[in-house]
Amino acid sequence: xxxxxxxxxxxxxxxxxxxxxxxxxxxxxxxxxxxxxxxxxxxxxxxxxxxxxxxxxxxxxxxxxxxxxxxxxxxxxxxxxxxxxxxxxxxxxxxxxxxxxxxxxxxxxxxxxxxxxxxxxxxxxxxxxxxxxxxxxxxxxxxxxxxxxxxxxxxxxxxxxxxxxxxxxxxxxxxxxxxxxxxxxxxxxxxxxxxxxxxxxxx
Amino acid sequence: xxxxxxxxxxxxxxxxxxxxxxxxxxxxxxxxxxxxxxxxxxxxxxxxxxxxxxxxxxxxxxxxxxxxxxxxxxxxxxxxxxxxxxxxxxxxxxxxxxxxxxxxxxxxxxxxxxxxxxxxxxxxxxxxxxxxxxxxxxxxxxxxxxxxxxxxxxxxxxxxxxxxxxxxxxxxxxxxxxxxxxxxxxxxxxxxxxxxxxxxxxx
DNA sequence: TTGACAAGTGACCTATCGTTCGCTATAATA
DNA sequence: TATTATAGCGAACGATAGGTCACTTGTCAA
Numbered sequence: 001x002x003x004x005x006x007x008x009x010x011x012x013x014x015x016x017x018x019x020x021x022x023x024x025x026x027x028x029x030x031x032x033x034x035x036x037x038x039x040x041x042x043x044x045x046x047x048x049x050x051x052x053x054x055x056x057x058x059x060x061x062x063x064x065x066x067x068x069x070x071x072x073x074x075x076x077x078x079x080x081x082x083x084x085x086x087x088x089x090x091x092x093x094x095x096x097x098x099x100x101x102x103x104x105x106x107x108x109x110x111x112x113x114x115x116x117x118x119x120x121x122x123x124x125x126x127x128x129x130x131x132x133x134x135x136x137x138x139x140x141x142x143x144x145x146x147x148x149x150x151x152x153x154x155x156x157x158x159x160x161x162x163x164x165x166x167x168x169x170x171x172x173x174x175x176x177x178x179x180x181x182x183x184x185x186x187x188x189x190x191x192x193x194x195x196x197x198x199x200x201x202x203x
Numbered sequence: 204x205x206x207x208x209x210x211x212x213x214x215x216x217x218x219x220x221x222x223x224x225x226x227x228x229x230x231x232x233x234x235x236x237x238x239x240x241x242x243x244x245x246x247x248x249x250x251x252x253x254x255x256x257x258x259x260x261x262x263x264x265x266x267x268x269x270x271x272x273x274x275x276x277x278x279x280x281x282x283x284x285x286x287x288x289x290x291x292x293x294x295x296x297x298x299x300x301x302x303x304x305x306x307x308x309x310x311x312x313x314x315x316x317x318x319x320x321x322x323x324x325x326x327x328x329x330x331x332x333x334x335x336x337x338x339x340x341x342x343x344x345x346x347x348x349x350x351x352x353x354x355x356x357x358x359x360x361x362x363x364x365x366x367x368x369x370x371x372x373x374x375x376x377x378x379x380x381x382x383x384x385x386x387x388x389x390x391x392x393x394x395x396x397x398x399x400x401x402x403x404x405x406x
Numbered sequence: 407t408t409g410a411c412a413a414g415t416g417a418c419c420t421a422t423c424g425t426t427c428g429c430t431a432t433a434a435t436a
Numbered sequence: 437t438a439t440t441a442t443a444g445c446g447a448a449c450g451a452t453a454g455g456t457c458a459c460t461t462g463t464c465a466a
Contacts, residue, residue: 021226021316024224040413118374122371160364171321231424239444245426
């Protein structure tokens, strides 16, 4: 029951911090959403800042566990259509999963106020995706599916626009459908530009 | 003298809002930075929220004036090297101009809290750049400098990664030099991929 | 059965927030 | 010169923030 309440506070903190920011969130409202009074919070956390730090600990640990090691890398697609399909699946999940959305919003809002949020934001929004697709594109080049090129550059050129559209969905959820269509169109355009069709000769 | 103080308050508000957010900024500190006491602010603005709204008015007007009409479009480059050079110049300015940096940070931080900030953020970070380069790439295709392709798609594929690196500079200024190098490398890679070298035949 | 501990409550504290008000000094206007 | 509007000041306001504390309740182990 104790663990439970502590976890519920962290969940609600993520929700409110990501909407109103750290400064805009107050303990009374946060605990009231859980059916508690504010003083009860202090049985589980030393302070408001302690909630923030615990939340960030959790986010950092989660990221390290799910995206930090080579074991968690997705499989290299066997076809160009496979790349598009994988991209769309990943995009769909990341755009619709409420927890992931809130994490992204929180990092966006607090990146200039907290050092660890800053670092995690860069991983989430930039280097994490680039690293992942660098590996994927290396594999696809070895399979003869992609033009020989700098895999890291291609990964950056591929993920950054998609990341921009994901941010657009966070900002203006009503544009989600349009954004997903645009991600699909972009992915297909990328495949047309850098992909190697089976049967075509290439040097 | 009155106009002056009012402007100085708006300037300082941009500075502090962009660092600490609207909620994290307090009137006492803001006015103290200008050598005033907090009550003096109310001679120029009705409330803290009035400062915020005036600041946003100003930002929206500035954007409309400088990027809103077709008159402000940059000239279409005459060569592929010209595209790279123009890109680097624009990137350098936008990454080093303090006012522009603060504007971007402010929109990033407050985009989920204010409707107008949300709209302006999308223009600043996404559609504004895409529109500008759609026009540029159309012109370059007509000049035979770029492969025939969907100019809007190319503009999106070109500007989104650069925008991501600009955001990186806002977040981690110590990576500015690396980011500028990466923008250059990306731009040159783009030119190699989609550009048409003079003398080369193309269908 | 009893003692210890964890979890929640409500009253209360202090600090700080945005805001208001009455006052003064200055500078332009009549 | 007398008047008036402006801009700044300092004290004070009510509201609300984060945080503390004594107390109650329920649970489980000795």
